[in-house]
Amino acid sequence: MRNLLFNWRDPKIYLPLILLIFLLILPIFLPTYFLHIMVTIFVFAFLSAAWNIIGGYAGQLSLGNAAFFGLGAYGAVLFTHYFNIPPWIGGVIIGGAAALFLSLLMGWACFRLRGPYFAISSLAIGEVMRLLFLHQRKITFGAEGVTVPFKGDSLLYFQFSSKVPYYYIALVMLLLGIYICWKMERSRLGYYLIAINQNQDAAEAVGINSVRTKQVALSLSALLTAMGGVFYAQYIFFIDPDFVFSLGLSIEFALMAIVGGVGSVFGPVIGAFLLRPAMEITNALLGATYMGVHLIVYGGLLITVVLLKPEGLIGWLARRYETLLKLLPGLKEKE
Amino acid sequence: MLKYDILLQALVSGILMGAVYSLVSIGLTIIYGVVRIVNFAHGEFLMIGMYATYFLWAYFGIDPLVAMIINGPLLYVIGILIYKSLFRRVVLASDFTKIFLTVGLSLVLQNLALLLFTANYWSVRTFYEKMVINLWGISISYPRFIAFCGAVILSLLISLFLLKTDLGKAMRAVAQNWEVAMLMGINPDRIFMVAVGLGSAVAGVTGTIIMPYFYVFPMVGAAFVVMCFAVVISAGLGSIKGALFCGPIFGIAESLGILFVGADSGLIVAFLILLVVLIFRPSGLMGKGKL
Amino acid sequence: MLLEIKNLSKRFGGLQAINDLTLQVQEGEILGLIGPNGAGKTTLFNLISGVFTPDTGEIRFKGENITRLKPYQICKKGICRTFQIAQPFREMSVLKNIMIGAFVHSPEVNKVEKEAEEILDFVGLEGKKEMLAKELTTIDQRRLEVARALATKPKLLLLDETMAGLNPKECDEAVLLIKKIREKGVTLIVVEHVMRAIMSLSERIIVLDYGAKIAEGEPEKIRNDEKVIRAYLGEEYRRAAGK
Numbered sequence: 001m002r003n004l005l006f007n008w009r010d011p012k013i014y015l016p017l018i019l020l021i022f023l024l025i026l027p028i029f030l031p032t033y034f035l036h037i038m039v040t041i042f043v044f045a046f047l048s049a050a051w052n053i054i055g056g057y058a059g060q061l062s063l064g065n066a067a068f069f070g071l072g073a074y075g076a077v078l079f080t081h082y083f084n085i086p087p088w089i090g091g092v093i094i095g096g097a098a099a100l101f102l103s104l105l106m107g108w109a110c111f112r113l114r115g116p117y118f119a120i121s122s123l124a125i126g127e128v129m130r131l132l133f134l135h136q137r138k139i140t141f142g143a144e145g146v147t148v149p150f151k152g153d154s155l156l157y158f159q160f161s162s163k164v165p166y167y168y169i170a171l172v173m174l175l176l177g178i179y180i181c182w183k184m185e186r187s188r189l190g191y192y193l194i195a196i197n198q199n200q201d202a203a204e205a206v207g208i209n210s211v212r213t214k215q216v217a218l219s220l221s222a223l224l225t226a227m228g229g230v231f232y233a234q235y236i237f238f239i240d241p242d243f244v245f246s247l248g249l250s251i252e253f254a255l256m257a258i259v260g261g262v263g264s265v266f267g268p269v270i271g272a273f274l275l276r277p278a279m280e281i282t283n284a285l286l287g288a289t290y291m292g293v294h295l296i297v298y299g300g301l302l303i304t305v306v307l308l309k310p311e312g313l314i315g316w317l318a319r320r321y322e323t324l325l326k327l328l329p330g331l332k333e334k335e
Numbered sequence: 336m337l338k339y340d341i342l343l344q345a346l347v348s349g350i351l352m353g354a355v356y357s358l359v360s361i362g363l364t365i366i367y368g369v370v371r372i373v374n375f376a377h378g379e380f381l382m383i384g385m386y387a388t389y390f391l392w393a394y395f396g397i398d399p400l401v402a403m404i405i406n407g408p409l410l411y412v413i414g415i416l417i418y419k420s421l422f423r424r425v426v427l428a429s430d431f432t433k434i435f436l437t438v439g440l441s442l443v444l445q446n447l448a449l450l451l452f453t454a455n456y457w458s459v460r461t462f463y464e465k466m467v468i469n470l471w472g473i474s475i476s477y478p479r480f481i482a483f484c485g486a487v488i489l490s491l492l493i494s495l496f497l498l499k500t501d502l503g504k505a506m507r508a509v510a511q512n513w514e515v516a517m518l519m520g521i522n523p524d525r526i527f528m529v530a531v532g533l534g535s536a537v538a539g540v541t542g543t544i545i546m547p548y549f550y551v552f553p554m555v556g557a558a559f560v561v562m563c564f565a566v567v568i569s570a571g572l573g574s575i576k577g578a579l580f581c582g583p584i585f586g587i588a589e590s591l592g593i594l595f596v597g598a599d600s601g602l603i604v605a606f607l608i609l610l611v612v613l614i615f616r617p618s619g620l621m622g623k624g625k626l
Numbered sequence: 627m628l629l630e631i632k633n634l635s636k637r638f639g640g641l642q643a644i645n646d647l648t649l650q651v652q653e654g655e656i657l658g659l660i661g662p663n664g665a666g667k668t669t670l671f672n673l674i675s676g677v678f679t680p681d682t683g684e685i686r687f688k689g690e691n692i693t694r695l696k697p698y699q700i701c702k703k704g705i706c707r708t709f710q711i712a713q714p715f716r717e718m719s720v721l722k723n724i725m726i727g728a729f730v731h732s733p734e735v736n737k738v739e740k741e742a743e744e745i746l747d748f749v750g751l752e753g754k755k756e757m758l759a760k761e762l763t764t765i766d767q768r769r770l771e772v773a774r775a776l777a778t779k780p781k782l783l784l785l786d787e788t789m790a791g792l793n794p795k796e797c798d799e800a801v802l803l804i805k806k807i808r809e810k811g812v813t814l815i816v817v818e819h820v821m822r823a824i825m826s827l828s829e830r831i832i833v834l835d836y837g838a839k840i841a842e843g844e845p846e847k848i849r850n851d852e853k854v855i856r857a858y859l860g861e862e863y864r865r866a867a868g869k
Contacts, residue, residue, distance in 0.1 A: 061434050063375075109613040115572070116373045119434050120564045121613065123375075127561045128606045135599050188733040195715050195726045202713035205675065206778055207701035207730035247557065251438060258435065292446035292553075299442030306435045307424055 048268030050224035064126030072229025091230030103222035130245035145240030261314025353586020362537035368573030378556025384542025414535025478547035634683030658828030714759035727777030
């Protein structure tokens with residue numbers, strides 16, 4: 001129901017717009033540390049939305065999306081380091097292609113099967129990538145990690161000295177990611193994924209090639225996640241296998257989507273906005289003395305959400321949002 | 336020019352380690368076969384067994400082989416507690432719920448260990464740790480050999496238990512069809528409980544017997560369990576015979592990987608094998624559904 | 627000849643479910659498929675629609691060999707089946723269920739939505755398009771099952787016991803709907819136990835027992851065929867004798 005002329009007086013239109021404008025002017029007065037938190041929120045929301053495509057819509061629970069993330073990150077950094085190739089090519093194209101290839105391999109192995117095989121294999125793949133990059137020291141620098149050489153502000157080499165450009169790029173990435181999910185949900189692919197999820201046999205009987213449909217979802221998820229990896233590498237300037245390929249990261253992508261609402265466009269975004277700041281706070285308070293506390297919280301949260309509210313918060317939040325819209329003044333569309 | 340005895344050494348190492356993988360995999364596959372839950376926290380049961388062994392040794396001087404007697408029941412009880420508090424709630428739930436429940440549990444247990452015991456690597460000392468058997472030109476370390484024997488004996492005991500005892504048969508019945516088993520007068524809840532307890536105990540005892548030649552650290556379970564998943568899937572989820580057979584195969588693959596490719600590449604080789612199996616024989620080498 | 631089945635056999639362990647079956651389906655006809663429980667009717671549907679692969683034999687559709695194709699491929703070729711126990715996408719709306727079927731031939735959401743709405747009206751589900759599939763009554767779920775299949779624009783539609791559990795009035799409605807479907811140019815194979823329905827619907831009936839064809843012909847002839855009577859009565863005798 002998209003009108004060509006926006007009805008500016010309708011809260012359904014102006015509220016998100018106000019929010020967007022707020023986000024756009026935020027860097028002007030927000031201190032650097034908080035700006036950093038916003039960037040990580042955007043990036044993780046994006047990565048979680050990417051996970052949601054395969055984990056939420058397609059119902060294939062990936063515990064190894066970090067594999068794609070790491071490939072994007074290492075692609076970006078290694079090709080710059082060795083050949084001076086900008087991360088747009090090294091990371092986006094080559095890293096992306098590698099992630100795509102890996103996703104095809106995974107799909108080929110698992111999508112003809114029903115049951116937990118995909119979850120297990122994805123976990124294994126994440127681990128294998130981590131070990132691979134850990135031990136091929138000559139190429140990847142192993143556990144020491146690789147630093148991105150700073151050549152000065154440059155869009156070509158995707159690096160900036162201030163956090164502000166990153167903020168806007170991350171915001172655009174997130175909006176793009178949301179748009180892609182939103183479009184996908186309303187496309188044939190989206191319908192097909194939900195159908196397969198609910199009744200695969202019936203789906204096949206009405207002409208759905210479930211293997212190929214799932215593969216498309218996984219490949220899309222892989223590509224987007226790899227892009228997130230490229231951004232991360234260029235933002236943090238340092239990557240190592242134990243972080244970029246970690247199981248904790250893979251789980252974090254999933255957790256945000258689960259808390260926010262699996263299989264919904266905004267679920268991952270909500271999850272990221274809730275969990276990332278919480279994690280920063282936990283780390284700031286306890287992280288120095290007690291390692292791994294935030295992961296205990298994550299684990300506990302995962303268990304709790306899965307037992308008590310597996311559909312996530314989106315339903316409840318959507319209703320509150322509807323109520324809010326009704327209370328706001330304006331010329332509303334009659335539903 | 337590859338020396339014959341280096342190859343033989345690798346093969347033997349592989350078999351020795353493989354038996355251990357088999358045993359842990361049997362625990363994993365029992366839990367899946369009976370309760371239909373993929374226990375992503377299985378490695379943590381192993382880890383708990385290892386830490387328990389360490390503390391029994393550090394504070395009471397108890398040798399790991401003796402500690403088995405304590406850890407078996409200990410992990411059995413822990414398994415039952417975990418079943419009662421967590422697993423029981425998701426027995427009828429979707430794969431999604433089951434998977435993320437155990438993943439969450441794994442995270443909590445690993446990081447609790449990290450919190451309580453730090454990331455340091457710990458090990459026990461035994462009087463036989465340096466002892467070696469020399470056979471056919473190769474040397475077999477005593478602790479590994481003992482672990483191998485322990486694994487083989489326990490695997491056989493478990494197989495006998497499942498085949499011959501009433502409780503074992505009840506477990507196999509529930510694994511095939513718990514609703515029908517229920518009609519036959521079997522209490523599925525009790526069987527699920529025993530299965531989780533047994534799986535956990537097996538993992539814990541395995542941890543105990545490998546302590547003499549392994550280090551314990553919070554993530555040790557994670558490293559181990561990926562290999563076991565490869566074994567279990569290649570074998571076919573729920574197949575004990577498969578786990579017995581595939582454990583050594585993966586053990587050997589790992590050894591050969593280390594020999595020909597490099598250290599710590601064992602997992603990669605194993606994973607490649609898994610990929611090949613999944614592509615060509617998706618339901619595993621032995622199929623699923625039967626214990 | 628729209629569908630040709632030659633020497634089809636399928637065994638499950640010790641059970642020979644389909645036994646050297648040969649039959650043809652002509653374009654435009656309504657073929658009735660009957661037989662006692664366990665005769666292999668649903669198995670035959672599963673074989674035609676690609677859920678199972680036969681051990682021996684061949685299935686040809688419009689001259690093309692479709693024996694080893696997968697279900698989604700067969701659907702794309704123009705054969706669609708309904709399930710004995712309705713299998714809707716329970717958490718989706720009625721309209722979306724039908725749209726899924728329509729997506730086989732076109733990815734455009736708006737076009738598919740319109741097609742689905744037409745089919746919705748055609749089968750008699752008007753006014754229910756936003757209801758969730760799981761909220762429908764049994765007869766409406768059957769309608770939805772048929773609607774979704776129709777959305778795939780099949781040349782051959784396999785209906786599996788669509789009328790089970792319906793009262794006589796609902797049965798008559800179903801018969802009318804099936805005839806309407808045929809008028810649109812769809813060939814049908816209908817499996818039914820409700821005798822009055824199948825007798826009035828079909829021009830030709832094939833009777834299966836133990837996976838083999840035991841009779842074939844017009845309804846009147848089948849009704850009086852001794853082998854058919856024995857196949858059905860035999861079962862009742864067995865039941866009456868308490869076996």
